[in-house]
Amino acid sequence: MDRKAADRLQYLQYFGEFGGVNPSISDSSTYTFLSAKTMFDTFEGNTEGCYLYSRHSSPSNLYLGEAMAALEGTETANVTGSGMGAITATILQLCGAGDELVSSRTIYGGTYAFMKNFLCRFNINTSFVDITDIEAVERSITPKTKMIFCEAVSNPLLEVADIKALAKLAKAHGIPLVVDNTFTPLSIHPIALGADIVIHSLTKFINGSSDCVAGVVCGSTDFCLSLKDVNDGAGMLLGSTLDSLRASSILKNMRTLHVRIKKHSENAQYLAENFEKDGLRVVYPGLSSHPGHELMKSMIVEEFGFGGIMTLDVGSLDKANALMEMMQEKNLGYLAVSLGFYKTLFSAPGSSTSSEISEEEQEEMGLSEGLIRFSIGLDNDIKRTYQQMRECMVALNILKETVSVR
Numbered sequence: 383m384d385r386k387a388a389d390r391l392q393y394l395q396y397f398g399e400f401g402g403v404n405p406s407i408s409d410s411s412t413y414t415f416l417s418a419k420t421m422f423d424t425f426e427g428n429t430e431g432c433y434l435y436s437r438h439s440s441p442s443n444l445y446l447g448e449a450m451a452a453l454e455g456t457e458t459a460n461v462t463g464s465g466m467g468a469i470t471a472t473i474l475q476l477c478g479a480g481d482e483l484v485s486s487r488t489i490y491g492g493t494y495a496f497m498k499n500f501l502c503r504f505n506i507n508t509s510f511v512d513i514t515d516i517e518a519v520e521r522s523i524t525p526k527t528k529m530i531f532c533e534a535v536s537n538p539l540l541e542v543a544d545i546k547a548l549a550k551l552a553k554a555h556g557i558p559l560v561v562d563n564t565f566t567p568l569s570i571h572p573i574a575l576g577a578d579i580v581i582h583s584l585t586k587f588i589n590g591s592s593d594c595v596a597g598v599v600c601g602s603t604d605f606c607l608s609l610k611d612v613n614d615g616a617g618m619l620l621g622s623t624l625d626s627l628r629a630s631s632i633l634k635n636m637r638t639l640h641v642r643i644k645k646h647s648e649n650a651q652y653l654a655e656n657f658e659k660d661g662l663r664v665v666y667p668g669l670s671s672h673p674g675h676e677l678m679k680s681m682i683v684e685e686f687g688f689g690g691i692m693t694l695d696v697g698s699l700d701k702a703n704a705l706m707e708m709m710q711e712k713n714l715g716y717l718a719v720s721l722g723f724y725k726t727l728f729s730a731p732g733s734s735t736s737s738e739i740s741e742e743e744q745e746e747m748g749l750s751e752g753l754i755r756f757s758i759g760l761d762n763d764i765k766r767t768y769q770q771m772r773e774c775m776v777a778l779n780i781l782k783e784t785v786s787v788r
């Protein structure tokens with residue numbers, strides 16, 4: 383288990399161009415060369431120490447990449463214009479026409495739609511499996527399989543992937559395990575558990591201020607350079623580039639990541655425990671009732687907890703909608719997709735972020751229409767938040783009024 387990521391981040395040291403405590407922001411799309419020969423060499427792939435064009439790399443993006451590599455314990459990392467930019471480039475770098483990939487069936491809706499509806503245009507087929515069933519994963523690997531994809535903790539059902547077992551399986555078949563770790567930065571370190579490539583949507587917890595979209599691929603130097611290759615790199619050629627100004631603001635937000643993750647987890651754990659005691663159907667991996675609880679406990683760095691995402695099933699879409707509207711009215715959070723904000727965000731995934739998944743498939747995977755996904759915020763007084771959320775539930779007949787002495 384890797385307990386040092388937070389320290390590695392803390393000890394990164396940057397000096398700006400004028401000795402500033404923040405690195406200078408690179409404000410250029412293109413870069414001069416003192417000799418024509420160096421420009422030629424750079425196009426030939428010898429890019430060490432040289433900047434060419436900001437779609438390829440820029441100082442600000444490299445600084446953020448360095449911080450992300452420190453977070454995930456990889457040799458290096460490439461930042462991208464969005465989480466989907468990182469996911470699509472990685473898949474298209476690893477898979478070509480006629481290849482297959484094996485993926486968890488409970489994943490982010492956009493990733494699912496890309497695999498199911500888009501990759502088939504290139505004759506790349508995905509086997510969707512129950513990622514908690516290692517034998518099922520193994521059965522779906524064929525000689526054409528080029529990668530295994532999963533989320534460490536899945537969206538929105540919070541299934542926990544056994545990264546060690548999946549990594550072992552991937553190694554045995556000579557294919558990489560790619561893990562989307564968006565829900566659990568600092569808590570889970572997929573690389574330490576054997577994964578090969580880690581992806582994040584930086585849009586969520588890592589940036590934490592819901593003011594931009596961004597992504598990252600953390601991996602080996604070889605893989606990250608291949609993504610950037612000017613001739614055949616999917617990152618370079620698909621063009622999902624992050625702007626330097628954004629990269630520098632995300633880097634600054636990362637400095638409070640350890641403090642924020644602890645608070646998100648602490649607050650989510652409190653709400654989950656209390657709503658469970660109230661008899662609600664709560665899914666949170668920090669609860670011992672969660673089927674992946676023990677597994678997740680064995681994977682996490684304890685001080686960062688089980689993460690800030692929790693779901694509640696209130697029975698019907700009407701009730702879910704009424705509750706979300708009332709909670710927003712009472713200023714307990716926002717009815718909005720996405721996650722990792724300082725305020726609580728809630729949405730009903732069945733009709734929003736996972737609407738790419740057909741109703742039948744949603745039902746089969748346990749995604750009921752009354753499900754609300756909460757990204758729990760950094761509330762200073764979570765007990766008061768709990769009481770106020772509870773009052774909304776009583777008012778809407780989701781909970782029976784009982785004298786609460788907690």
Ligand SMILES: *Cc1c(COP(=O)(O)O)cnc(C)c1O
Pocket residue numbers: 464465466467490492493533537562564565583584585586595596597
């Ligand atoms: C949001 C999200 C993505 C997509 O990231 P964008 O930055 O919106 O492109 C991918 N995976 C997970 C788990 C996400 O939550």
